[in-house]
Amino acid sequence: MRTIRAVAFKEIQIYFSSPVAYIVALIFMALSGFFFVRDLGNPFPEASLSNFFQGATFLLIPLAPALTMRLLAEEQKLGTIELLLTSPVRDWEVILGKYLASFVFLLFLLALTSYYVILLVAFATPDPGPIYSGYIGLILYGMAALAVGILTSTLTSNQIIAAVVGTGILVVLYATSFIGDVVTGVWATIFNQLGFTSHFNDFDRGIIDSTHIVYFVTVIALFLFLSIRALESRRWR
Amino acid sequence: MAVEPENQADLELEPVTESADVDAMIEVRDLTHYYGPMPAVENVNFTVRRGEILGFLGPNGAGKTTTMRILTGFMPPTRGTVTLDGYDVVEKSLEVRKRVGYLPESVPLHTEMTVTSYLKYMGTLRGMGGRRIRHRIDDVIDVCRLEDYSRTIIGKLSKGFRQRVGIAQAILHEPEVLVLDEPTIGIDPIQVVETRSLIQDLGQEQTVVLSSHILPEVSMICERVLIIHEGHIVAADTPNNLAQHLRGVAQLEVEIGGPPAEVLPVLRSVNGATEVTHHPRPGVNAYRIKFREGLDLRDEISRTVVSNGWSLLSMQMSSMSLEEIFLRVTTAEDDVE
Numbered sequence A: 001m002r003t004i005r006a007v008a009f010k011e012i013q014i015y016f017s018s019p020v021a022y023i024v025a026l027i028f029m030a031l032s033g034f035f036f037v038r039d040l041g042n043p044f045p046e047a048s049l050s051n052f053f054q055g056a057t058f059l060l061i062p063l064a065p066a067l068t069m070r071l072l073a074e075e076q077k078l079g080t081i082e083l084l085l086t087s088p089v090r091d092w093e094v095i096l097g098k099y100l101a102s103f104v105f106l107l108f109l110l111a112l113t114s115y116y117v118i119l120l121v122a123f124a125t126p127d128p129g130p131i132y133s134g135y136i137g138l139i140l141y142g143m144a145a146l147a148v149g150i151l152t153s154t155l156t157s158n159q160i161i162a163a164v165v166g167t168g169i170l171v172v173l174y175a176t177s178f179i180g181d182v183v184t185g186v187w188a189t190i191f192n193q194l195g196f197t198s199h200f201n202d203f204d205r206g207i208i209d210s211t212h213i214v215y216f217v218t219v220i221a222l223f224l225f226l227s228i229r230a231l232e233s234r235r236w237r
Numbered sequence B: 001m002a003v004e005p006e007n008q009a010d011l012e013l014e015p016v017t018e019s020a021d022v023d024a025m026i027e028v029r030d031l032t033h034y035y036g037p038m039p040a041v042e043n044v045n046f047t048v049r050r051g052e053i054l055g056f057l058g059p060n061g062a063g064k065t066t067t068m069r070i071l072t073g074f075m076p077p078t079r080g081t082v083t084l085d086g087y088d089v090v091e092k093s094l095e096v097r098k099r100v101g102y103l104p105e106s107v108p109l110h111t112e113m114t115v116t117s118y119l120k121y122m123g124t125l126r127g128m129g130g131r132r133i134r135h136r137i138d139d140v141i142d143v144c145r146l147e148d149y150s151r152t153i154i155g156k157l158s159k160g161f162r163q164r165v166g167i168a169q170a171i172l173h174e175p176e177v178l179v180l181d182e183p184t185i186g187i188d189p190i191q192v193v194e195t196r197s198l199i200q201d202l203g204q205e206q207t208v209v210l211s212s213h214i215l216p217e218v219s220m221i222c223e224r225v226l227i228i229h230e231g232h233i234v235a236a237d238t239p240n241n242l243a244q245h246l247r248g249v250a251q252l253e254v255e256i257g258g259p260p261a262e263v264l265p266v267l268r269s270v271n272g273a274t275e276v277t278h279h280p281r282p283g284v285n286a287y288r289i290k291f292r293e294g295l296d297l298r299d300e301i302s303r304t305v306v307s308n309g310w311s312l313l314s315m316q317m318s319s320m321s322l323e324e325i326f327l328r329v330t331t332a333e334d335d336v337e
């Protein structure tokens, strides 16, 4: 536990002292702000965060891998992984520590967006239900995206490749649900169930369904497990 | 880490030392490692005694780094076993890693951290508690003479000072074994001298394995030297004996078709041969014959073999005798300093 904390703490410090993380935060706030205000010009704007939530899931596709790309790729590039893996630390502790750090930064990003909630409450009377559930969904979605990014960062020493491949995987997982909307029959169900979007949308509508929670937790666990295996196999290369 | 240590808590017995040598800290048996089709090290055997300073001497590409990465549990060998303090580096990797301090060749450090915060991080990874870490950081900063730089960002330090930080992290947790890969490479001569004496001090209490391609350096620091060349250990002795041994010896490698039990004594009786060793390889028996330099035994040996009714399959002056390695290793010092 202490080692997980040590790994996470070091990465969190680096997040908050590196320009990349702040650039990611800036881009996220600027663009999610755009999504938030997009429909406010309508005659009867809806007092909800739905536009923001939908926009955020889109933004996290490139931004989550951008946040995680450094975490293991750089250690491999600089060779610091040699000292990390010859310390008495288990491979899963390394992965969990790194993941935890990226999760903390995600929470920081989402905390910034409480600004939108404050605006909404100040100028309208939104239904609080979908706001709570939307944030829960967004956190789960973000955690799944970060887990994908951790895996690609473990697989390469090149940060750019880690980010690009991570984004590619997320695009596929994001778009799968849309394929489900086009095809029919059993394929529609399969594609819908596989992708992120259909599982996220219920949260956005104010519904907290345990099957969707199970889905995201499974995706997170799967990608973290693959990351641990990838790190282990790194010793055999 | 294929096996989780917790799962085998009830299997955990006292570490078994197979060798009769209870003083052995590291035992390497038939170690072979392949990266691709060619072995980087092959059938390497050696033992490091407790408290010993062992030098690994060899030219670039000899297999020093490969061996050290296996000793420290960074990667498992393709074949063979390595035990450290009785623990197998593959099966009991975690136990091994608790006992080792390691300075990798390239001195990889987290350049965006300060010296103190980096050491604190490494200490926590090694399972040290907060108070012990603070205490030890003061100690190692003192020992490695980093007093003026404890709050400096590592990326801003010169190569020589980074090397000191590398040594500081290696000794931080007071490991029983220190593995130092080319600890004096690329730093200026004054720092080289300081580093050598620091290693000698550390060697008073700890078992130290260090690698180098500089012969005088190894002779100066180490109690025992292994010369490694193209993945094979070609000599192992004290620096003094090695120097003696290396003087004026030449070597011939022959492959002979015939029963080794008969061939060996005949080869040994050849006039001028000082040492004959048998190296069975798949399908063929090879022999290494050492003789005093200046002699040429090729003629005599080929006649002897043929007159005994055996077949002479190949014969060559060894591609590189110890002496040549010695020379190459010594000249390398001029490149560096």
Ligand SMILES: Nc1ncnc2c1ncn2[C@@H]1O[C@H](COP(=O)(O)OP(=O)(O)O)[C@@H](O)[C@H]1O
Binding pocket: B035, B036, B040, B058, B059, B060, B061, B062, B063, B064, B065, B066, B067
């Ligand atoms: N990661 C690697 N992948 C492929 N070959 C390697 C790798 N590391 C070392 N080698 C090869 O293995 C041999 C031994 O290398 P090394 O152990 O680094 O030698 P030394 O440290 O004595 O210079 C060399 O021929 C080297 O090219």
Ligand SMILES: [Mg+2]
Binding pocket: B061, B064, B065, B066, B105, B181
């Ligand atoms: Mg090397």
